Amino acid sequence: MKNTDLIKLPFSKNNPILVQVLGICSCLAVTAQLKPAVVMALSVTVVVVLANVIISLLRNTIPPRIRIIVQLVVVSTLVVLVDQVLKAYMYDVSKQLSVFVGLIITNCIVMGRLEAFAMVQKPWASFLDGLGNGLGYSVILIVLGFVRELFGSGTLWGYPVLEKLGLYNIGYENNGLMIMPPMALILVGIIIWIHRSRNKELCE
């Protein structure tokens, strides 16, 4: 595979959320507002990139039987680091994300990339693959966070957009369903629908 494809494919035909349907749990849980969604997206990207590189460097020394344990140790270390950084510099967002930062350890995208890619590829390719998948995940999270915060709370990054536009004066109201996780699932479904109708070869 070409290096550019490693970055490009996770955005389109091999998106971790839209095509592999991985990482759905965090994608439903943290996207009620844009800010935590962006922070979560960045955290996962950092973890998956670093874990990919580290595992790729270690790949020839890891005995196959205990590879999952080794992967988990690496990922956990990185997640604890990310968690500490968030607590130190973005305490409010860290509070909002609560357990979901810790749950990056079990994020299927991270484990999936390690198992499927980093265990058998060189560090540079693994770096690009991690970056591509992390960003592919990020795009969906940010789109969801944008739509859900805009229609669910009427704000963007905490700024009351719809109120400034004066929509409430003409009878508009926030949609309560948007801030509930089921609506995130439906939105993911709609994005998948659009994605597949544009990429016919993905349809089963």
Add this chain to the structure above:
Amino acid sequence: MMFIRDIFDKLKPKFSKGGRFEKFSSTFEAFESFAFTPNTVTGSGQRAYKGSHIRDAVDLKRTIITVVIALMPALLFGMWNIGHQTSVAYSLDWGFWQEFWNGFLRMLPIIVVSYVVGLVIEFFFAEIRHEEVSEGFIGTGMIIAMIVPVTVPLWQLALAVAFAVVIGKEVFGGSGYNFLNPALVARAFLFFSYPTHMSGDSVWIATPFHFTGDAVTGATPLGQLMASQPLSASAIDMFIGTIPGSTCETSVVAILLGAVLLLLTGIASWRIMLSVVIGGGLMGLLFNAIGANEYMQLPFYYHYLMGGFAFGCVFMATDPVTAAQTNTGKWIYGFLIGAFAVLLRVLNPAYPEGMMLAILLMNCFAPLIDHCVVARNINKRKKRWLAAERRTV
């Protein structure tokens, strides 16, 4: 009538394959079969088995129209009741016709919005998929208008209808493929998106036109029970339906008239209706036996009279697409709807009315129920067959 036929015959080539307006063939077909009974039954159309639920010699439009006719008593009563509630709440002393006219003017925009939004989406999907326009929405659109509070903002209703038709039905392939009742999807969408417009005591009574004072509020019987207030309506009021509530689901009498028509024509399943009633009744009796609070001590038959129980039981639980298909399955499905509806009403403080959620829940489980019933039947017959074979050997 023949001149209408002539018009259709003259226009037909233009809309057929190769014609000038080929793109709009679905729209043409919809209007043609709306005006005239087609010489084919649903199922022999463009797709081999369009509509998994058609096992009869009438096409789908005639089936749906029967349902709409069955809805009429409840609709007419609902229109009068809307005006009547306004008249009583604001002490206006309106006569019968003034009450009816007022309710009619309230109801009309709701029905129009429901139909226009839903049908535009249906026609759009039919055209891009090159299929016939499915008739299901003629019934669904009417039912949606009948189960919302009269004060529902129209843009919210439009949004809910669009959501129900697209997410509740079209994504699964259109009429006959949906697993949730689209009308209830619309109501659930409104209920969870805009709760202040869907429950509480300020949504059930329409203010008179050109009225500028403080709005009068009125709680439904379910709302009063939820707030542990004494019921202001008697059982007979609730049976006739002169109580505040969603637009057209208050009157048990009017709904029963519709139920009779549906049962006589065989369109709705009597098994489902009966088992919903049994399920709700047994659950009510069980709560009577426990009797831990006042709500539990409520006579069990009150549950039939309040809220959407009767309407849901007759018109929505019996939806042939989303209900269980096997006869045994229908008993289980209906029984659980009744039982869950009463359970949710009495025990869950967040939802005054459990019928909507009970039907949606059982819609999800209907295929599983059917699967189990069929699998059990296969096993039973296999055993019988093996036993017979062993005897012969």
